[in-house]
Amino acid sequence: MKNSLRCKTYSKVIPLKALFLVLVRPEQEGKYCSCIDHEVDKEHLDSASGWVPLLVCLMYEHTNSNSRWKAYLDLFPNFSEQELPMFWDKQELSELQGTGVPEAVSRDLKNIQDEFQSVVLPCISQHPELFNLEVHNLDLYKKMVAFVMSYSFTEPSNRLPIDMDADEDDEDDDDDNDSHHPPPVMVPLADALNHIAKNNAKLLFEKDRLKMVSIKPIRKGQEVFNTFGELANWQLLHMYGFAESYPENIFDTQNLHGNCDAGETLLSPGNHGNRQNQPGLDLNARWRFLEQLDVVSDEGNFVIGEDGILTPEELHTTLKVCMMSKDDFEDYKNKDGWESDEENEEADIILSLENLQTLPEKWKQLLSGVLRLCLEKYVNTIDEDRNLLKKENYQKLSRKRQFALHVRVGQKILLHKTLQAITKEPLSNSVQPGQGDHCCIA
Numbered sequence: 001m002k003n004s005l006r007c008k009t010y011s012k013v014i015p016l017k018a019l020f021l022v023l024v025r026p027e028q029e030g031k032y033c034s035c036i037d038h039e040v041d042k043e044h045l046d047s048a049s050g051w052v053p054l055l056v057c058l059m060y061e062h063t064n065s066n067s068r069w070k071a072y073l074d075l076f077p078n079f080s081e082q083e084l085p086m087f088w089d090k091q092e093l094s095e096l097q098g099t100g101v102p103e104a105v106s107r108d109l110k111n112i113q114d115e116f117q118s119v120v121l122p123c124i125s126q127h128p129e130l131f132n133l134e135v136h137n138l139d140l141y142k143k144m145v146a147f148v149m150s151y152s153f154t155e156p157s158n159r160l161p162i163d164m165d166a167d168e169d170d171e172d173d174d175d176d177n178d179s180h181h182p183p184p185v186m187v188p189l190a191d192a193l194n195h196i197a198k199n200n201a202k203l204l205f206e207k208d209r210l211k212m213v214s215i216k217p218i219r220k221g222q223e224v225f226n227t228f229g230e231l232a233n234w235q236l237l238h239m240y241g242f243a244e245s246y247p248e249n250i251f252d253t254q255n256l257h258g259n260c261d262a263g264e265t266l267l268s269p270g271n272h273g274n275r276q277n278q279p280g281l282d283l284n285a286r287w288r289f290l291e292q293l294d295v296v297s298d299e300g301n302f303v304i305g306e307d308g309i310l311t312p313e314e315l316h317t318t319l320k321v322c323m324m325s326k327d328d329f330e331d332y333k334n335k336d337g338w339e340s341d342e343e344n345e346e347a348d349i350i351l352s353l354e355n356l357q358t359l360p361e362k363w364k365q366l367l368s369g370v371l372r373l374c375l376e377k378y379v380n381t382i383d384e385d386r387n388l389l390k391k392e393n394y395q396k397l398s399r400k401r402q403f404a405l406h407v408r409v410g411q412k413i414l415l416h417k418t419l420q421a422i423t424k425e426p427l428s429n430s431v432q433p434g435q436g437d438h439c440c441i442a
Contacts, residue, residue, distance in 0.1 A: 148184050
């Protein structure tokens, strides 16, 4: 956790690149974050997530009446009002069917329980002077996970000064090349700022302090918005409990959860790519091979964005492998997926909406079939959802249903636009932004 606040005030407008909030690191002032820093051996809190030391600290400080963080933590009296989907009931989660959120929640809950039982409980059981097992239980741990998920920041591992003029894509490339994933940190006050994709402020990490800086002029009366990153609506709802309406979230995506079952369905007699035209085709074997190559996984394999496929190499390889002849696949498998420069078609491949038409016809049939299957997984159609966005209907929805609606609509529009780019079928009016649509953010 961070400490010591310094602010600067502006009367009419915060100019571009203005520094208006500074948070000095506690260690720079000879302060500690929590008394349990010296009481609990952090080596006993090692875990795959890297979150456990912070979570155990928060469990203790939240229930410590003398905590130096009491004023901050009292802003969240019982952590029961969080709107993350991990707290939604079965009926509420059904609104997110097809979005990928219920699956992410299921993984979260399993990981939380496993981590608590295998790491947290053995550790806190050794410190009865600090922890009460009736209070510091799995339910509290789950709430702390949600708190950290919603309000924490991830600090750059190198703490190098950030160039305000640098291209954000360059920063992302640096992150991709960094195999170390720093643990989350809590930054009181800075975490009070909401997120939108088109943010006007940014938190910068430096060696001895953190600074909130404007990246656009901010007029008097305007809200200051930070960024939590380039996150799709389903990610925002999953981790933070809110979503933006289409097309406000310029980073919205849809993860295609293609699998061999979908391929088997599409290549069965009577469907696209009739199996009778593919003798000896074994999609299960091909899918397992793609898993071995780390091309596909269970957590969403291919990502669709506003301008096309954001994982072009993975999708191109999968389509190619699925549609190969039996002999070509055996040869490809024997080479462990390696091809000569002449054979390798994935180099610098781009699958924008404009050039999806250049794919082989059978590939397009398979891909369009997968897109249609994804659309069938939602609880209702795009037309039904756009009807819910009308003011008289939208106002009757709970906040949770509003957020779920925005996630569904954005994903369906991306799926329909991609499908149209492949099939050249005209887009329905329902896929266009409507003037009656409503935006609801945190």
